[in-house]
Amino acid sequence: MTKRLILLFVLCLWAFMVTALHIAISRSGRAITRLQQEVSVKEARNQYLRLEIARLSSPDTVTQFATQKLGMIPAKPYEVILLDKPK
């Protein structure tokens, strides 16, 4: 009788643990999903910022800024002096 009771107790405990584990996994799963969503939104924001950097550093933007705001003019190829790299 006692043995049976112990067995029953162990079974109940196992079932309880399995249930608890499942609940914990589900909770973690939900948390992971939420975090992943946050990550993907932040990644998208980051991507937009990178694209903005690319746009601002594009030759068109840089040339316009250099010529219109800074009053620069493009150098002629013969005006560029090339130095040999020191060996």
Next chain:
Amino acid sequence: MIRRGTTFSSPNVFNIKRRMKIALLFVMLAPLTIIGRLFYMQTFLHQEFTSKTEKAIYNAINEDRLRGKIFDVNGRSLAESVRTHSLGINKRYIKDKTKTVDFLSDVLKMPPAEILSKWDKSRNFFFLAKKIKPDKYIQLASVMRSPLGQGMELSPEYERIHPYGQSALDIIGASNSKNLGLSGIEQMFNKELSQDISKKRAKRARGGDVIYDRSLKEKVSVSNIYLTIDEIAQYYVEKALQKAVENVAPERAIAVVQEPASGKILAAASYPVKDGQSQAFQFTYEPGSTFKTIAIASALDSGSVRITDSIDMSGRNWEVAKGVIVRDKQHNKEYLSIPEIMQLSSNIGAGKIAVETGAKKLFSYIKAFGFGTKTDINFNGESKGNVPPYNTWTKVDTAAHGYGYGIAITPIQLITAYSAIANDGVLMQPHLIDRIEHANGKIEKLSKPIKIRQVIKKETAQAMKKVLQSVVEHGSGKRAQIKGYNVAGKTGTAEKLTKEGGYAKRNHVVSFCGMVPVSNPQFTILIILDNPAKYTFGGTAAAPVFKDIAEPLLTLKGIAPDQVDFDFN
């Protein structure tokens, strides 16, 4: 005494066994009904209940995969996808219309009247905004589970962004929001850039949240494509082409830059810009005088003429066949040397040299230079042009092919042929794709210089470079001169065929194809202006574009001047 087996009254009323059976029947009726019902449900309503359970427990989620990127040779992003969202409104579930409209107007920066107009036009569901950027998405997503968010639906979508605007768009092409490449590189490499989007089953919790598990982990297999295009070179080419378009208003304009030693396309621009329709590969035309280079190189290489020969100009009216006269109006000389034929762009000279070479030989050189066949650059819609078989050529045809009429070529064929001359007679395989970066990080290098064949001898190529240099120094290509650098090239002004047959005197294709610096050519550049509204010539309209492109490229790549005695000032 009670005797067993005897009945006290009516056997129908007091028979216990019978009563028990009846009671049992009643008791069993309910379970039997349930069992029967369960059997029915299991057997006949199986599908209905399975789908209900599926809906209750699982969410079908789209795998969220971004399309691969397209880069220039230096890793500048030319096209990439960003994740955006669209906002749909289900009017039936909106609790407070005024509050919702105010909120959406504030977040989306949209006037309430515009929202209300869309609201009134739809019966129940409508998309209020598309391509919602992350900042706004966060604000919208934050109210999704509150009463304010009821009736709002945010669904993910993709937007293809081109950080450099329209630059190189005719090569890159377009893709749609479903990740499908529609034209250009996007279509040619759709398999590498995209991945099948399948749905995955995910367990859901109360409120619709997805419960993450390992099976949801994505396996990314998209690749990134690196072109041989240099975005900065492309910018200079597009800017120069735009200037030419403003000056002479052509119907169509094309500029291509190639590295002769490797065959790499460094830049290719078309006007008007259409997604994935690069005229550098798709346009076919009669080249006119730029083709004289090919005819004369063939004649020199085959030994039909020598560089020191002079050609009789037949009084500047050469009757090729009865009733077919070729005229030179641009000079009054009785004899022209080969460099002079090129400098003055003499049709009589080029035609006579072509006839002297002979149809068969000329045809075999034209084919060896790559005309009449696709270049294998693999760009969608690439044309192979048209070079008729030599056995159909008459004397008039042979002469006409000598000065670039009667055959159709593509810009990529012509620039590759000029690059062969720049490259000491070696024809290289032109290419547009530098490398593919696969999802596992493996780099597949595609930009290896591939030698197709030695078309003309090295000595012939060097002689031709000198002849072409003389065209820029003393002939029709003067406006392509660049201070400090030796430039070689040839102008072209070809009359266009009319629909009625014959050539239109006022409709031209003007062009210039050249190389710089002559001592060690780094760039071959071709400019084509199709049917300029303003009456003009290759030397006046296209040659200056060569200069506008070559100058910044020489600066950009740090190519030292090859003229030794030029004045810096």
